[in-house]
Amino acid sequence: MIASDTAYPLLTRFDRRRHTEIKMTGFSAQWLALREPADHRARDQKLQQRLCVQLTDLARTEQRVIRLIDLGCGSGSNLRALAAALPFAQHWTLVDYDPLLLATARATLLGWADRLVSDAGTLTLIKNNQTIEIDFVQIDLARDIERVLAWPADVITAAAFFDLVAEAWLVRFCQTLRVTLYTVLTYDGTEQWLPPHSSDRAILKAFHAHQQTDKGFGVAAGPNAALIMERELAARGFGVTLAPSPWQIDRSETAFIEALASGSAGAVHETGLVEPAQVEQWLAARLAAEHCTVGHWDILATLNI
Ligand SMILES: C[S@@+](CC[C@H](N)C(=O)[O-])C[C@H]1O[C@@H](n2cnc3c(N)ncnc32)[C@H](O)[C@@H]1O
Known part of the structure; x- marks a missing residue:
């Protein structure tokens, strides 16, 4: 169970000691930072190439x-x-509806760059001898995806995003897309914890029920998102390739495992589908888990003209 937040860890966090739920209004920068190394390792390198x-x-x-x-x-x-x-000069437009995450993105990218060229509106950086220009735009993609897809672009990309959206939104998106799509880390519904626990199956089922609730786009497609995209894009003349990109997490990333387990337990607790004591037992075992695999898909879709 669990899931990339694709998984909403830290959207809802389960506090074991006090049995309270801490709801946050969005994805926390701390959660995104915790998952970043696993996200980067998981991406399918052949598709990226x-x-x-x-x-x-x-x-x-x-x-x-x-x-x-x-x-x-x-x-x-x-x-x-x-x-x-990417061995060439790039212009990126980073889009999100959360102003705090956009501010974190700007600050984090400044620290990541080899050199800052200019910070006047558009951020211009040098990394690995490439010039990278970056604009940051706050926009609600649930409402305004057609506007965004009308902006000049060679590639639309996203990471850990498409499992949040509804099937009807995916159809809108695929109908409007006119350029290459490269998206990574769309949750595929699979999850395996080691050692196994007798409640794994019940917890995963409840987690999926939680995942397929409304995340602002209508009922979320969750684990079905990648296959819906494959179907809709192929029907519109795109050549579509899917490649697996599972998280592989072990005890070397204890804080990440704990956040994942707590976030999942919190989501399951919210559904009311599993007894609280059973969730608590499962969480206790999972906080000490040795390994966790969470499945995702990466997708490259290119318009065949
Ligand atoms: C799981 S996070 C992934 C973030 C980032 N792509 C990464 O890989 O770390 C999902 C992101 O989608 C954004 N998001 C969710 N709903 C949105 C909406 N309606 N409009 C714009 N952004 C949205 C969230 O603020 C969050 O940054």
Whole structure:
């Protein structure tokens, strides 16, 4: 169970000692920072390399900056994973509805860069000898996705975002998309904890019920999102490739395992589908888990013209 927040850890956190729920209004920067190393390790490298080849050809042929829009950018993890692998000048538009995460993204990217060129509106950085221009835009993608997809772009990208949205929104998105899509870490519904626990199955089932509630876009597609996208994009002439990108987490990332277990227990507790004492026992075992695998899909979709 559990899940990338895709999983909402830290949207809702289960406090074992006081049995209280702490609800936060959005994804916390702390949670996103905890998961960033596992996110970066999990990404399918072959799919990323295919994108890189496609964009390098484009940059060479057209002799211009490549433009990427990152949907639900959070604190900028997707840019940090991808930009350094792209050997050409880039312009990124980072989009989120959370102003605190956008501010965190700006600050974190300043620390990540090798050098700052300019911080006047558009942030211009140097990383690995590439120039990266970054704009930050606060917008509600539930309402305004068509507006965002009308902006100039060579690639629409996202990380850990599409499982939050509803099927009807995915159809809107796929109907409007006119450029390459590269999205990583869409939760696939699988999760395996070691050692196993007798409540794993019941907890995962309840977690899925929680995942498929409204996250602001209508009832979330959750683990079905990647397959819906594959179907909708293929029907509109895109060549679509899916590649697995599971989290592999062990005791070397104790804080991450604990946050994942607590977030999952909190979500399950909210559903009321599992007895609180059973959730508590499961959580106690999971805080000491040796290993956890959480499945995701990465997707590359290219318009066949
Ligand atoms: C799981 S986080 C992923 C963040 C980031 N992409 C990463 O990989 O760390 C989902 C992100 O989607 C954003 N988000 C959720 N609903 C949104 C909406 N309606 N409009 C814009 N952003 C939204 C959240 O604020 C959050 O930053």
